[in-house]
Amino acid sequence: METLQKPVKQVVLLLVLLLLIIVVVKELYVFFPGLLGAITLYILSRGSYFQLIYHRKWKKGWTAGLYLLGYFTAIAGLVYFTFLLVQRQVQPFLNDPASALNSTRQAILNVQEQTGIVFMSDATLASLQQRLTQFLPSLLNDTVNLLLNLAIMLFMLYYMLVHGKEMEHYLGQLLPLKQCNIDLLASGTKRIVKVSALGIPIISVIQGFTAVIGYILFGVHDVVLWGFLTGVFAFFPVVGTMIVWVPLVIYMYAAGLNWQATGLLLYSVIVTGNIDYLTRITLLKKAGHIHPVITVLGVIAGLGLFGFIGLIFGPLLVNYIILLFRIYMNEFGGNISK
Numbered sequence: 517m518e519t520l521q522k523p524v525k526q527v528v529l530l531l532v533l534l535l536l537i538i539v540v541v542k543e544l545y546v547f548f549p550g551l552l553g554a555i556t557l558y559i560l561s562r563g564s565y566f567q568l569i570y571h572r573k574w575k576k577g578w579t580a581g582l583y584l585l586g587y588f589t590a591i592a593g594l595v596y597f598t599f600l601l602v603q604r605q606v607q608p609f610l611n612d613p614a615s616a617l618n619s620t621r622q623a624i625l626n627v628q629e630q631t632g633i634v635f636m637s638d639a640t641l642a643s644l645q646q647r648l649t650q651f652l653p654s655l656l657n658d659t660v661n662l663l664l665n666l667a668i669m670l671f672m673l674y675y676m677l678v679h680g681k682e683m684e685h686y687l688g689q690l691l692p693l694k695q696c697n698i699d700l701l702a703s704g705t706k707r708i709v710k711v712s713a714l715g716i717p718i719i720s721v722i723q724g725f726t727a728v729i730g731y732i733l734f735g736v737h738d739v740v741l742w743g744f745l746t747g748v749f750a751f752f753p754v755v756g757t758m759i760v761w762v763p764l765v766i767y768m769y770a771a772g773l774n775w776q777a778t779g780l781l782l783y784s785v786i787v788t789g790n791i792d793y794l795t796r797i798t799l800l801k802k803a804g805h806i807h808p809v810i811t812v813l814g815v816i817a818g819l820g821l822f823g824f825i826g827l828i829f830g831p832l833l834v835n836y837i838i839l840l841f842r843i844y845m846n847e848f849g850g851n852i853s854k
Contacts, residue, residue, distance in 0.1 A: 550668030558676040559709045580677040601741045697843045704839040712832040723750040726791045730783040734776040
């Protein structure tokens with residue numbers, strides 16, 4: 517009888533544990549980007565941090581604080597740079613939304629009249645105007661969530677660094693896997709994080725700088741802003757940069773700048789569009805390659821799950837599914853080649 521009760525107790529305990537986990541995850545879901553960010557920064561920092569702690573004998577708390585200060589400075593600098601870029605463009609809308617929207621509407625109509633191509637109907641433009649007026653409250657809410665997630669990220673990162681060795685040892689004991697698969701999980705996680713959190717942003721920065729050169733050569737105004745936007749949309753492989761330079765080319769044709777528009781079109785297709793591929797087969801070859809299809813699917817999933825920060829964590833999530841499938845096959849379905 518007692519032997520029968522033990523599995524029942526085990527199942528009940530696991531069900532209660534699962535229920536509690538679901539409740540906690542549901543309530544803390546909005547803060548998942550902060551947790552994922554802390555895990556990512558920990559994996560990127562652990563090698564150099566452990567070197568300072570265990571070889572140079574630095575104090576854990578002070579060293580972790582220096583890492584937090586460095587990351588906070590980098591994030592604050594990026595936010596301030598972004599604010600300076602968009603402030604001049606957004607300020608007219610904030611001062612007089614109706615006038616700014618009417619000007620934008622008139623510019624779109626002029627481009628459509630010059631090119632003979634209808635990009636947006638009157639109904640679509642009216643709907644867009646209504647959506648933009650409703651955008652500010654949601655933007656404020658998203659900004660608050662972003663700041664909270666950044667605070668949680670730095671808070672979690674501090675304790676992950678200070679208690680890193682103990683945390684890794686405890687997780688190794690909890691995982692019900694063979695040691696070879698635990699090692700595969702650890703090495704695969706490091707590779708995926710390195711490529712997703714460092715490699716993809718590096719590609720975007722390179723494409724942004726490459727696009728800036730083209731914008732300068734062919735007389736585009738506000739080249740820094742357009743280059744920055746090109747770098748942001750370059751997170752979407754192949755078609756991402758087209759979201760920026762295709763409207764610019766159409767506008768230049770509509771404005772009568774035919775040779776500049778043709779030059780920018782050729783430059784964007786030949787140079788900006790191919791720098792992604794060249795960077796992947798050269799700079800990121802040693803770090804590990806992520807297929808563009810996986811990156812696109814990851815970005816789409818990440819934006820839906822985590823918002824803007826999902827541009828990095830989306831590809832990480834999709835690659836992690838593939839890695840866990842490999843581990844499952846190694847554990848239960850026979851070894852497969854790496």
